[in-house]
Amino acid sequence: xxxxxxxxxxxxxxxxxxxxxxxxxxxxxxxxxxxxxxxxxxxxxxxxxxxxxxxxxxxxxxxxxxxxxxxxxxxxxxxxxxxxxxxxxxxxxxxxxxxxxxxxxxxxxxxxxxxxxxxxxxxxxxxxxxxxxxxxxxxxxxxxxxxxxxxxxxxxxxxxxxxxxxxxxxxxxxxxxxxxxxxxxxxxxxxxxxxxxxxxxxxxxxxxxxxxxxxxxxxx
Amino acid sequence: xxxxxxxxxxxxxxxxxxxxxxxxxxxxxxxxxxxxxxxxxxxxxxxxxxxxxxxxxxxxxxxxxxxxxxxxxxxxxxxxxxxxxxxxxxxxxxxxxxxxxxxxxxxxxxxxxxxxxxxxxxxxxxxxxxxxxxxxxxxxxxxxxxxxxxxxxxxxxxxxxxxxxxxxxxxxxxxxxxxxxxxxxxxxxxxxxxxxxxxxxxxxxxxxxxxxxxxxxxxxxxxxxxxxxxxxxxxxxxxxxxxxxxxxxxxxxxxxxxxxxxxxxxxxxxxxxxxxxxxxxxxxxxxxxxxxxxxxxxxxxxxxxxxxxxxxxxxxxxxxxxxxxxxxxxxxxxxxxxxxxxxxxxxxxxxxxxxxxxxxxxxxxxxxxxxxxxxxxxxxxxxxxxxxxxxxxxxxxxxxxx
Numbered sequence: 024x025x026x027x028x029x030x031x032x033x034x035x036x037x038x039x040x041x042x043x044x045x046x047x048x049x050x051x052x053x054x055x056x057x058x059x060x061x062x063x064x065x066x067x068x069x070x071x072x073x074x075x076x077x078x079x080x081x082x083x084x085x086x087x088x089x090x091x092x093x094x095x096x097x098x099x100x101x102x103x104x105x106x107x108x109x110x111x112x113x114x115x116x117x118x119x120x121x122x123x124x125x126x127x128x129x130x131x132x133x134x135x136x137x138x139x140x141x142x143x144x145x146x147x148x149x150x151x152x153x154x155x156x157x158x159x160x161x162x163x164x165x166x167x168x169x170x171x172x173x174x175x176x177x178x179x180x181x182x183x184x185x186x187x188x189x190x191x192x193x194x195x196x197x198x199x200x201x202x203x204x205x206x207x208x209x210x211x212x213x214x215x216x217x218x219x220x221x222x223x224x225x226x227x228x229x230x231x232x233x234x235x236x237x238x239x240x241x242x243x
Numbered sequence: 244x245x246x247x248x249x250x251x252x253x254x255x256x257x258x259x260x261x262x263x264x265x266x267x268x269x270x271x272x273x274x275x276x277x278x279x280x281x282x283x284x285x286x287x288x289x290x291x292x293x294x295x296x297x298x299x300x301x302x303x304x305x306x307x308x309x310x311x312x313x314x315x316x317x318x319x320x321x322x323x324x325x326x327x328x329x330x331x332x333x334x335x336x337x338x339x340x341x342x343x344x345x346x347x348x349x350x351x352x353x354x355x356x357x358x359x360x361x362x363x364x365x366x367x368x369x370x371x372x373x374x375x376x377x378x379x380x381x382x383x384x385x386x387x388x389x390x391x392x393x394x395x396x397x398x399x400x401x402x403x404x405x406x407x408x409x410x411x412x413x414x415x416x417x418x419x420x421x422x423x424x425x426x427x428x429x430x431x432x433x434x435x436x437x438x439x440x441x442x443x444x445x446x447x448x449x450x451x452x453x454x455x456x457x458x459x460x461x462x463x464x465x466x467x468x469x470x471x472x473x474x475x476x477x478x479x480x481x482x483x484x485x486x487x488x489x490x491x492x493x494x495x496x497x498x499x500x501x502x503x504x505x506x507x508x509x510x511x512x513x514x515x516x517x518x519x520x521x522x523x524x525x526x527x528x529x530x531x532x533x534x535x536x537x538x539x540x541x542x543x544x545x546x547x548x549x550x551x552x553x554x555x556x557x558x559x560x561x562x563x564x565x566x567x568x569x570x571x572x573x574x575x576x577x578x579x580x581x582x583x584x585x586x587x588x589x590x591x592x593x594x595x596x597x598x599x600x601x602x603x604x605x606x607x608x609x610x611x612x613x614x615x616x617x618x619x620x621x622x623x624x625x626x627x628x629x630x631x632x633x634x635x636x637x638x639x640x641x642x643x644x645x
Contacts, residue, residue: 072639075560077559077639077642078638097565098565101564102562104560105562110560110561118554120258120259121255128246129251129558129561130561133558133561133562133563133564133567135248142246
C-alpha cells in the first residue's frame with residue numbers, strides 16, 4: 024500500500040509560491056490498477072514522484088507499506104526504489120551509453136545482491152518482452168516501442184511490487200502504445216500494483232480506479 | 244555481456260572519456276606533462292646518485308681516508324678541510340704502517356692542474372706523489388709498462404706513471420709513452436708505465452694523473468706535506484678498530500681538529516643527502532605542473548557531471564545511492580589521471596632510453612609506483628568535488644533536467 028496523507032508540494036521563486044500539489048490524500052492498495060488523470064500542469068507527475076519516493080512533499084506524510092517514509096534516509100529511500108518500485112517513463116529514460124542488457128541489469132548491480140542468476144533472469148525478461156535479440160544493441164538503435172519494452176524489463180528486474188508508469192505511451196504511436204499498455208496490464212493481472220499517470224482519458228478509463236487532479240488539487 | 248558491476252563501472256568511465264576525445268586528450272596532456280616532469284627529475288636524480296655511488300664503490304671497501312682538517316660528514320666542512328694548513332708527515336705514515344689492522348697505508352701528496360710537458364706537447368694534469376702502494380690503493384690497471392716499486396722510492400728515481408688522458412694528450416699513442424720524458428715543475432721524469440682508462444675519480448681524476456715517487460721531488464718537500472693518507476683494513480670487520488687505532492696514533496701528536504678519519508661511505512652519505520635534498524626540491528617544483536593538470540581534471544569532470552545530470556537522475560530513480568554516483572565519477576576521474584600517468588611514464592622511459600649514451604638516468608619500480616600513486620591521488624582529490632556534486636543532485640530535479 025502507498026498512502027499519501029495531506030501532502031502538499033510547494034515551489035518557491037523569490038516571494039512567489041507555486042503549489043504543484045495542495046492537500047492531497049490518496050491511498051493505493053496493493054494489487055490495484057490506478058490511473059492518475061490530469062492535464063498538463065495538474066501535478067500528476069509530481070504526485071507520481073512522491074508516491075514513487077523520488078521526491079519529498081513540502082507538507083504531509085507518505086506511507087509505504089504502512090511505514091512512514093518521509094523521514095527515511097536517502098540511502099533507505101534508494102533501497103526501496105531499487106527493490107520495491109519499478110519506474111516506466113514517457114521518454115523511456117534509458118542510458119544510451121549502455122547496451123539493452125546493461126540497462127536491464129543496472130538496478131540489480133545497485134542492489135549489491137547476489138540472490139539470483141541475473142543473466143538468466145534478464146534474458147528471460149527480454150524474451151518475454153520479445154526483444155531478446157536486441158540485448159547487445161544500444162537504445163538509439165531501437166524503435167520507441169522497443170525502448171519502452173527495455174524500460175519495462177528494467178523496471179521488473181528486481182521483481183518490484185509496484186509499477187509506476189508516467190505517460191508510458193506519450194512518445195509512441197497508438198498501435199505501439201496499446202501493446203505497451205497491454206504489457207503493463209498483464210503485470211497487474213499477475214499481482215503487481217500498477218499506477219499509470221496520463222492525460223489520456225481513454226487510457227485512464229481502462230484502470231479500475233481514477234485519481235483526477237486539477238491545478239494540484241484532487242478532483243475525484 | 245557485462246555481469247560484473249565494477250567492470251560495468253570501468254567500461255562506463257572509459258566510454259565517457261572516449262566520447263569527448265579532444266577534451267579528454269587535453270586533460271590527459273596536463274597530467275602527462277606533470278608526470279613526465281616529476282618522473283624525469285627523479286630518474287635523473289637516481290642516475291646521478293647511482294653514478295656517485297659507483298664512483299665511491301670503485302674506491303674499494305674496507306677503506307679509510309685520513310684527511311687534513313675537521314670533516315664531520317657534511318660537504319661544507321670539505322671546504323674547511325681544503326683551507327687547512329695542516330699536513331701529514333712521513334713519520335705519521337710510518338707509524339700507521341705498523342698497525343696490525345692496516346693492510347695498505349699510502350701517503351698522498353697532490354698538486355692539481357700543473358703543466359706537464361713532453362716535447363712540444365703539454366697538458367694540465369694532477370701531480371700525485373706517493374709510494375709503491377698507490378698502484379693497489381687506486382686499483383690501477385697497467386695499459387703498458389709498470390708502476391714504480393719500493394726500490395724506485397729508495398733510490399729516489401725520477402720516474403713517472405701516467406694516467407690515460409695524460410698519456411694520450413702528450414703522446415697520441417700511449418704505447419709510445421714508455422721510455423719518453425715528461426717535465427713537471429722543472430723535474431724531468433722518465434715514463435715507465437701508463438694506466439688503462441679509468442673514467443672519473445674522487446679528489447683526483449685518475450686519468451689526468453702523473454704519479455711519481457715522493458722522493459723524486461725533494462724541492463716540494465712532500466715528506467712533510469702529505470695531504471691525505473689512504474688506508475685499507477685487513478678485513479671489513481677490522482675497519483672500525485683500525486679507525487680507532489689511527490685516531491689514537493695521530494692524537495699523540497696532533498689536535499682533534501687537525502685531522503679527520505673518514506670512511507668513504509660517510510662521505511658518500513653526506514654527498515647523497517645533500518643531493519637528495521636538492522633533487523627533492525626540484526621534484527617539488529615539477530609537481531606544480533601536476534597540480535595544474537589536476538585542475539584540468541576537475542574542470543572536465545564538472546563538465547561531465549553537467550552533461551549527465553539526467554542520466555544521474557535516472558540512475559538514482561532505479562536505486563543508485565549517492566555513493567554509487569560518487570564512485571562512478573571518481574572512477575572516471577582516476578582513469579583519466581592514470582591514463583595521463585601511463586603515457587607520461589612511457590614517454591619518460593623513451594627519453595631516458597634516448598639519452599642513455601650521454602647520461603645514466605634510471606626509472607626504477609619505486610619511481611613508477613610513485614607516479615601511479617600520485618596520479619591516482621590527483622584523480623581522487625581533484626575529482627571528488629565534481630563527484631560530490633553529482634551525488635548530491637536531487638533525483639527528481641535531475642530526471643527532469645533537459
